[in-house]
Amino acid sequence: MRNKPIAPWGRFPTCEGVETFPETPRAAAFPAGRFLVRGLARSYGDACVQRRVLSSRKWKRLLAFDQKKGLLTCEAGLSLAEILEYAVPQGWFLPVTPGTKWVSLGGAIASDVHGKNHHAAGSFSRHVAEIELLLPSGEVLRTSPKRRPEVFAATCGGMGLTGVIRSATLKLEKIETAYLSQSVYRAENLAELMALIEARGGEPFTVAWLDVNASGKSMGRGHLITGHWASARELEKAGIPREKWLSVHRPPKFKLPWTLPNFVASLANAVGWKWASWVYHRLPRKYASPSLVHYDPFFYPLDFIDDWNRAYGENGFLQWQCVLPREKSAEGVRLILETCQKAGLHSFVTVLKLFGKGNGYPLSFPMEGYILCLDFNRTERLFPVLDRLDEIVVARGGRIYLAKDARMSARTFAKGYPGLPAFRKIKKALDPEGRLASLQAERLGLVTRRGP
């Protein structure tokens, strides 16, 4: 089998390797030696890169659905989009969803993803009732919050390193309609924005978009978007026809056929985005008056373009997402924004959100406090700046999100994740040879560099 480039969503880093697509999750399909399982490869960095990759893309069977309790058991390769296609017409939705529906169920568990409702509903794994793990030895192990809880905790957020997730049972949320009632608020600086976020914490879904280019008095200005599921009555009032009430998303409208050349991407970085964010901030909107929005644009604003990562050029891009403890958030976020501005870095999409309590799982990202998410074109000068941002975060007791990371140091990682020793112990017990590993796991010292 010929080698092909194995790339993550951010298109950096890549390596030459082989990805196989077995029909079923079974040990006989495991490559010899070291390998990694991945689904839709939406991790931004090397968390989904390895020389030998076993794809879960064909593991798409639904195994059971309890209509009364909303308990759905299915194979790990099913995407959240496919789960919605099945569940929404029957009046069920994902209890927690990240900003794209093109991630696999296994990936969502392995990264313990979060959504706009973290403050209310916790992270994805809170709604996982059971996981079926296929260990490198071929043994099948069922785990749940009650059954082998230490394995469950290590697997949720465990980046696929504790075993191959074959299938899982997910507790869905009952919905009356597929629409949300959305409100938008504008804040003129960071203090105002954070006060707004705290004040609107009662809404189930909240997220803020931040203008990173504003400085001085306006630093940290942005929009807060909140929402809750709309009732049938609200839709009736708004005159939305009944057959649309539980309508499913549509396939992406656009597809970027090629990767944009680097100079276009860097040009956009140099001038375009600075003004774009200024214009965006001044767009006339109906502030604070709720509007009805379908779940697709509400939760997945970027999904209408397929392969949007190509817009960042051949060099790819990096996302950097941190969480800061709540009491240190205001000062930390300000310092991070200042550092970016001094370095002349413009983030295209910048998100600020307040998390609720974390679950204490060893490698699960969420903890109580603010998250800040930035993304940048990959340039050489970016890396030292991100190292400085890492310092700001770990010095304040925060951490960096593994699913988005492509470059943090092993030291930053160890400082941010105090549960690391516990994770190592489980990893050793379930995969003593260290067969399951991503390049990220090698970089961060979770396994030895040279695999079995």
Add this chain to the structure above:
Amino acid sequence: MKPTRPNANAKRWIAILGCESGIARACAHRWAREGWNLHLASRNKEEASRTAADLALRYGIQAKAWAFDAVDYPTHAGFWKKCAPAPTGVLAAFGTLGDHDRALRDGGAARFILDANFTGAVSILTAVADDFGARKKKRASEPFFIAAISSVAGERGRRSNYLYGSAKAGLTAFLSGLRSRLQPAGIPVLTVIPGFVRTDMTAGVALPPLVTAEPDEVARAIVRSVKKRADVVWVRPVWRLIFLVLRHLPESIFKRLSF
């Protein structure tokens, strides 16, 4: 996703033998979408029951899982009798590429290739044909059919895989004879010639993309050909052209080709 009502196939069953192959699964989805109920038979019954659960949930049909081993002939008649409600269509999708080089040294491995691709099919499809023939007399309006997946490899023996090729050649000849036998009864027999397909069977083989089909493309051809009561279907017609040439090459030249 549920089939559109009224469902003419609500009481009809198709048996898919070797249901865990990529092509078989794609066929199962297409038939289930049309409202057929399915008997899913595989060596690995656990996998078959997972597939059955999936199809039942997605399409609101009935699906049953069965343990079936193509090379275990003595069990075939019993399996077919147990398979109830009685199916009116059957797709034999089992087969194996095997390890040709190993089979040249190991007689057991060679025999397995022949059995899993040819003799196994002869055994089960003969039982099926007897049963269908008898039932067709009583229920003439039922759309009985037999379909089996053969291969381009069966068109001419090649140096690199002639064990698999000869087994498939046998299967193609068997199906052609069976078709003739069932012709008076009005039961169509379909021979499927897929060409290269991207499935587990060809994982690790470098396939030329222009002549390689996806499993669902093969499934579409199968479902359509069954409906049309076709005899032979070449999923990608280009293969027909390729083998038109290859079949007519004189043996004195063909034997020197190393593929």
